[in-house]
Amino acid sequence: MQTKKNLWTKTTCAYCGVGCGVEAKPNAQGLLDIRGDQEHPANYGRLCSKGLALGETVTHQERLLHPMINGAQSNWDSALDYSAQQFAAVIAEHGPDAVAFYVSGQLLTEDYYTANKLMKGFIGSGNIDTNSRLCMSSTVAGHKRAFGSDSMPVCYSDIEKSDMVVICGSNLAWCHPVLFQRLKAAKQLRPELYIVVIDPRRTDTCSIADLHLAVNPGADVALFNGLLAYLYKHQLTDVDYIKNHTQGFEETLKSAQQECIDREDFMLRLGIDAGQVDVFYKKFAGTEKVLTIYSQGVNQSSQGTDKVNSIINCHLAAGRLGKEGMGPFSVTGQPNAMGGREVGGLANTLAAHMDFANRQHHALVSDFWQTDKLASKPGLKAVELFDAVYQGKIKAIWIMATNPVVSLPDSEKITAALKKCPLVVVSDCIKDTDTTRLADVLLPAQGWAEKSGTVTNSERRISRQRRILPTPGEGKPDWWIISEVAKRLGFKQAFDYMHEGQIFDEYVKMTTLDNPGGKNRALNLGGLTGLSALDYFNMKPQQWPVLKYQDKTVEQRLFADKQFFTANKKARLIAVKHQKPLSECSSAYPFSLNSGRIRDQWHTMTRTGISSRLSAHTPEPFVSVNPLDAQIAKLTKGDLVKVSSVSGSVLARLSVSSEVSRGQLFMPIHWNKSTASQANICRLIKANSDPNSGQPEFKYTPVNIKKWQYHSEAWILSRTPLVFEEFDYWVKQKVAQGYLYRIADKVTPEDLLIKLSALISLKGARKLSYAAASHSSKAVYRFADISGQKMHCAYIAAADLQEQELQWLQGLLDENIDAAVERSIISGQVEGRLACGKMICACKQVGEKTIRNAVHKQQLYSADAVGRSTKAGTGCGSCINEIEQIITECVV
């Protein structure tokens, strides 16, 4: 909310499902100043590096500003008419199931609601699915199996109230940093708070763990089945709770016991030390307040739903649910993944937690929307949906606010599918993505700072996202674009919305249908019905169910009354059994590839990639391998490597790290065709999906790895974007005032220079040019194009640059080029302000060398002391683990 005196507007972060409250204020540069909202119960003022950099990503540089048809600028009337006519023609000729929407957890709830209403309610097909399918649909399926509804039981404050936190398949430190900071602070306050991390990789999250279980990839079901059998064997199950409030215990227990009958076989499946397993089981059994936080490592699996249920089974059997400090806790990846789940963004749900299979629900929704066209069966889930596009069964698709060409498995097939689809409409705020390149119609949507509506975070808390900046060009709210197409399809009455508050009010009413007091569905927002426009604007974060509007923070755990949303009100334990991943490693593909996020980037980098601060920490796509595996494969840190699966291959820089277990590789998910030549990991991943949820297996792909030999490489700085498509390897990084490219090629350095000079047009009055060493294998070529004190472009080329310290180049476009800088360019020797080394602290822009120097010279032995001296780690705190590692290395 905003007053004349207070120009800070309260809104919600655009990135992960923590859903942090943000305060934003326009600044003189046309961007936003950002700070954490001290009052928001998700973060109480904290923000991570991505949230803190939100203000830098609101530039208009990469924005889609106007509607486009077949590559030509158009106008709204023409683009909307054209899209509606094309959709109508396909529906008339081939029926409603020949069209589809593919939407996104980036949409606001009001946008999602409108899209779902149009597709399921009025076009009459279930074919609307969301990229949240790739994120947490296994949890949705697991919740429904266990609780009878998709209802996450716990609150964030349970983190501080628990005595043991189990983090399973989640690098919380990097993917949900503010929750991690809350947990870390709780641990500092109460060191006895016991933390277990279950992850094949030793991630930054392990820095606060008492126990790290580096289980084999996919071993979660076996591990939790073993726990259930242990609880029973030691008479530590809650007999009353099981008898009175659950069903399915006997079969589930039997299945769990069978899992570990052969102890040796069981331990082989887990791949860890038996003593560690016993410590975990004993600790879980002996601690009442246990919280199990889980994320993509559990969900993104061909057995994701079973994994979710194996965790919930243990909580149900121990009666650890519905009370403070305990319960299974799924953290969502996207800012509004939960909102999408609520309104029916998934193809297999109807709306407002009502289901296709329930006739009464179908009648309620039909009646509420006043439609006789409501889809009668679930639509296609993401992977199936794009298969149907590929097969020509779907002939018109509308993709909203997402980049499936990069994010879906088997990305080459997705590209082929969209290329041959007769109509591809994409609404987005970004102009150039791998997906917008394949669109027939582009519709400019508003960006984060321009949108108004609501989002729901991982703890079921609905927060307002508020408009802060005017929309550039002709961008429009997504709900408006959808409604305008709906009107042109003949559904004016049902989509005649004037503003997003009306849509919210309609959705809120829907949650109350045959649901007095939330008795039939936990998702009841009855307390928010009939809000005035002002009340809606000012709405404080509300955790559902909302039976009464509260102007203060209210927390509510679900299932405190031990009543579930099944027919007999009892929770279901589900018998599950460990299964191997669908594709197995072989002699041709001996490594299992794990995928995940890095600290400062988000999804396909269309927004975080705009921030030079966020791009500095990990500027190049990499693949991590265990040191022993690297040695055996004769690979060295800094090599370029080709990683191949049966589906395709990628090129990335090699990182050697004992954080990765033997036989495994790790690679981040973010790079795409706009930012790197061949680093989209989804080229490698097969579309093996969980049969219950349809969620693909992103965490286990059999691959091989080989050194990719190049003969020359270069770093190129430029104020304007350059195109390096003809080079074998290139990566683009946003830096202050321009771009930094890293390229590598099979030609000699001299031939590389010839290729480069043909691409770069010089503008400056002065050219600095220098070649060091006499023969080509050692020669280093340095060049800069300068006018006055401003650099236009520069490059450094050699046969191999891996031994060179070049981090200082990143800031040069933002520097006054004085004699000292010129000397550095010519000599390659840097000192003073340029010599900061690899960026460690993105918030305060502090490099590794600066930290090392401070540690050495000032004898600093703690991250706090380093922070006081250099400011490193005093922003969001996500880099503190790295600072501590640097201190340890310096001390050693």
Ligand code: SF4
């Ligand atoms: Fe945004 Fe970071 Fe909070 Fe996630 S943890 S919502 S990315 S500030």
